[in-house]
Amino acid sequence: MKNTYDVIIAGAGSVGTPTAFFLSKAGLKVLVIEPLASTGQGSNKHAIGGVRATHSDPAKILLCANSIKILSSWQNTYGDDIEWNTCGYSFVAYDAIIEKTLKDLLVLQKSLGLNIDWRDTAGIVELVPDINADHLIGGTYSPEDGSASPMKTSFVFYSHACRMGAEFHFNEKVTAVHTKGGRISQVDTNKGSYFTNTFINAAGSWSAEVSDLLGVSIPVKPDAHEAGITESIAPMVGPMVVDIRERPGSSNFYFYQHPTGKIIFCVTPNPQIWGFYEKDTSKFLPMGCQRLIEVVPKLANARVRRTWRGTYPMTPDGSPLLGKVTGVDGYILATGMCGQGFMLGPGVGEITSHLVTDSLSDQEAQSLNALRYDRAFTSKEMLK
C-alpha cells in the first residue's frame, strides 16, 4: 500500500542510514525521513572517521567490534572504497594515573576478545617515531581498530539501501508521530503522512525533540566539538593517538593521519559546551595546535587546511540509548551516540534490524538491555 512502510526511520545520519541498510537487507520496506538535503549531513560529516572497539563499556565494545567487522570487510563484500584503514588506536600515558586507568581497562577489553596490549615507551615510539618521548610511559595499542571516511560510508549505506528498495525523503521533517491502541501508527511530516507500526528514532542530536513528539522524554542533549585537518604530509603517525590528559580548556585530545597524509585532530572542550553550535571558535585552533605540538613537535611545520564544528548527542553516562520504549509499542531508540555515531552506527544498525525482525542473539539482547533508555546512568565513560 502506498505510504505504508514496515519501518520509518527519523534521521539519515551515522545511525539511521546503516539501520535502513540492514532493515532493507532483511527484506523490510523502509522509509527514512531527513530534514537535511542528503545523507550524513547532520553530525556524520563532522566525524573525523576513527573506529575503535577500545571502550570501557562492554556493550559499546561489542557493537563497535561488529562495526569494525562490517567496515573492514566492506570493500571486499560490496566493492565500494570507504577508505577503511586498519591503523589501530593508541592511548598514550604520560603520567601514572592515566597509565593505571588504561592498564585496568585492558583486563575488560581483553576479556571481550579485543586485540589490545600495553606497549612501553619504545613500543609507542615504534608506532609514532616523532612522538614526544619525554615523560612518555607507554600506552595501549589496538591494531585492529581503524578509520574510514564517514561521508563515503554514509553514502554507500544509503546507495545500497536505495538499491534494495529503501526510500529516503530529504528536506523533510517529522512533525508528529501518532499511536493507535498504544502502538505506533502514523508519522506526519511537513510534506505528508505515512503509515507504519515501527518508528526508529535515529535523529542523534535532534532525537530528544523527535521523542518529545511521542511524549517520551529522553536524556540526549548536544554538545559542541571542533576538529581540524592539515595538508597532506609524508606518513609519520601510524595509529590514532589519544592523549587523555587534561589541559587548560580541553580534556581529551586525539589525532590520526589519513591514508592521504592529512592529520585530522580533535579536542574535547573542558568544560563541555552545551548546545547546537556550529560556528568556529577562536580558541580551538590555538588549543588543538598546542596539543598537537606537545605530542608530535615536528607537526609545527605542517599547515592546518580546514576546521569545522559539530555536535555530539550526549547522554548522562556516555553510552547510547538503544532499544524499545516501554509503553509505546513499535517505538525504537537508536540514538545518543555521544560523538561515536560513526563507529557505532553499523553495529547499531545491525542490532536494531535484529531487534525489529526479532532475531537478536543472546549477547545482542544483553547489550540492548545494558543500553536501555531508562537505565540508571550510573557508570562512567572512561575513554571518551
Next chain:
Amino acid sequence: MTDHRIKSHPILEDLPEPTIPFYWKEQLFYARPDEMISSALIANGVTIFGHSPVDHSPQGIFCANGQCAQCMVIADGIPVKSCMTAVKAGMKVLPKDNLPILPDVTLPSGLAASPTPIHETEVLIIGGGPAGLSAASELGALGVQVLLIDDKDALGGKLVLQTHRFFGSSEAVFAGTRGIDIAKKIAEKVRKLDSVTVWTNATSVAIYEEKTVGVFRNNSSYQLVKPKILLVAAGAREKTLAFPGNTLPGIYGAGAFQTLVNRDLVEPCKNLFIVGGGNVGLIAGYHAIQAGIHVSGLVEAAPQCGGYKVHLDKLIRSGVPVYTSHTVVEARGKEKVEQVVVAKVDSKFKPIKGTEQVFDCDTVLIAVGLDPVNEFVNKAIEVGLPVFAAGDAQEIAEASAAIFSGKIVGNEIAKALGKFTDDIPSEWITFEEVLKSKPGRVHESKLPETYQGVYPVMHCTQEIPCDPCSSVCPKHLIVVDKQDIRSIPQFLTNDSRSCLACARCVAVCPGLAISLVDFRKQNGFGLVSLPYEQDATDLSVGQLIAVTSTEGEDLGRFPIEKIAKVPGFKGTTVVTIEAPQEIAGKISGFRLIDQPEKATFEQTVDYPDIDSDKAYICRCERITAGEIRALIKAGVKDINQIKAVTKASMGACGGKTCLSMIKRMYQAEGIPLSEVTETPIRPVFVEIPIGVLANLPTEQDGGGK
C-alpha cells in the same frame, strides 16, 4: 642560463637586478630582492613546480594570489606556496613531487605557548585594493580608527597590475592616471592618516563565533582582530573553465599573468592564447603585447566581446586574431601547454564538432569572468559581526567603480558608527551606477571631413564612463556631458578658441582612441599624431610603420615624422606621421613592420572526439567532470553529497575554484540552482602552520616561525 625577465618595459620601472642566490634542486639561480619563489623560478625558466600528490600530473603557477596550492614547493624543507613566499639568500627549493617530509624541529622546553593576541579596532578592512584604500581614506579623514589588512606586501590590490590609464571620472576616481600610479596615490594618502593602521602581508583566515577575525601575518604569526564593523573589500576571484588538459602548467587566469608580467616583470611565456573577451582578457592581452609577448589569438564564446570596444580595438590593431562565438575545448601538452584547441559554439554555447582549430601556444590565459570574494561576508553575517562590502567583493565592476564604492561605503560605515551624520548624497549613488555600468551602445563612427586647421579625432564610439580627454584640454574644447560621462566626447569645432595641438588628449586617452590631425600645411596631406604605449626605444624618425583604422584596417605605410613625449604623461609616446588628407582622419593606430609577422600555426583538422568528462573540476583533488556529472545525472542535488563522495572542494583551496564550475554543471544539465543545496565554505581560508597557530615563543629553529 635562460633568462625570462622583462628587461625594459614601456610603462613600468625597472626592478633591481637578480642578485639573491638560491637553489632549485641542485641548480644555482638568482632572484631579485624580495622576489617570490614562483616568479624567481619562472624567471629562470622553471614552469613545473611539482606534481599532484593525487595523480602525479605536473603542477605550476595557477592563481599567483595565495589562494590555490598548485604552486607549492619545498623551501628549506618546509612546504610553502611559492607565490606567497619570498626567496631568501641560499634558500634550497625543491619541487613538491611527493608528500613533504617535515624537518626536525627543536622546540623550546616548557612550551610556554601564549594566548593569541587580540587587536581591537573600530573598523577592520580586509583588502587594500581600490575599494579598501578608498574606504580607509574616507574613514581616516573622519578620525575613525581603522585597521586595513592586505595579504600582499604592497598596497593597491589589482591596481598594481594595471599599466593602462584608467577610465571613469578624472575628478572622482583618477581617470587618465595609470592603475599603478593610482595605487601609489591612494596608498600614500592612507598611510598619512593617523587613525589608520596598515598591515601588509596579512591574510584574513577565519571569522569566529566571538566576532573576531583570525589574521595570519608575515607567514610567521597569527592574531585576532576584534572590530566593531568589518568591511570586506577583498575583491574578486577569477572563474575558470573545464576542458581536458585544464590543469596543465601554463593555464592560468589573467590575475596570475598580470602578477608575473606587470608586478614581477617576468616573462612567463612567449606565445599567449586568451580565452575571454571581457575587459580582463582584453586588457591582459594588451599587457602581454606591452611586455613583448606574442598573443596568438583570443576566443570569446559570446557573439561579441563584452569588454570596452577601445580595448578590443587595441588588440585588433596589434594584429591579434579575435574569434567570437568560439571557446576552448582542449589544451594539449605533455608536461605543459603546447597547443590549445578551440571550436565554434552554437547558440547554447556548445562546441560544434568539426569546427576545431589548433593553435600553438605556451600559455592559455582564462579570463571568463569574476565572482565576488564572499566568504568573509557570509561568515560575518553568520556570526553576527556587522559587515559591509565594497568594490568587487560587493559587485563586480571596474576598478574605478571600486574606488567610488569604497568612498560611499566608507561614509556609510562612519554613519553607522555615528561619526558622520549627513546622508550619503544621492548623486553619489547615481554616479556609482554610472561607473559600474556595462559598456553601452556603439555609435556609428563620425569622422570629420574638413581638411583644415588642427583638431583631435575621437575614435571612441561606445558609451562608457570616461572623461579624461575633456579634463586635460587646456582650451576646454572637448566636452563630455558631466551629467552622464558615458556620453561620447565632442570636439567643439565651431568654437572661436582654437586647438593648441598640445596632444594632451592623445596622450591621456585610456583607450588610445584619440588622434590629432593637422592640416595647417595645406599640402594635401595631414600630420597625424598617434599614441603609443609599447616599447618606443627602437622607434626612429623616418622608420616606416603600418597605419590602421580604429578596427585594424590597413591604411598603408608611412614614415615616422616625429617622436615626442607630452609633458606630464609618462610612458606614453606620441608618434606623428604624414598621410594623404583623405585618410588622415581615419588613422587610429599603427604597428611595426620591421619585425617579421609571427605566423600563427593554425589548422582545421578532422579533430578526434574530445572527452569533456576528462576535464578537471576540482584541481586540488583532481576530480573530473565525468565523476561529478555522473552524480548530478544520478539525481544528487546536494553539493555536500558531491563533496562527500568525490572530495571535490575539500582540497587545498577549499572550493574556491571548483564550486562555481559545479554550479554551472548543474545549470548545463538543466537543473536550476534553486533546487541545489550549496555547501558551506569553511575556514581556514588559507593554510597556516600549526606552530604559528599555537603561538609558540619565537626561536630561530622552532615552531615554524
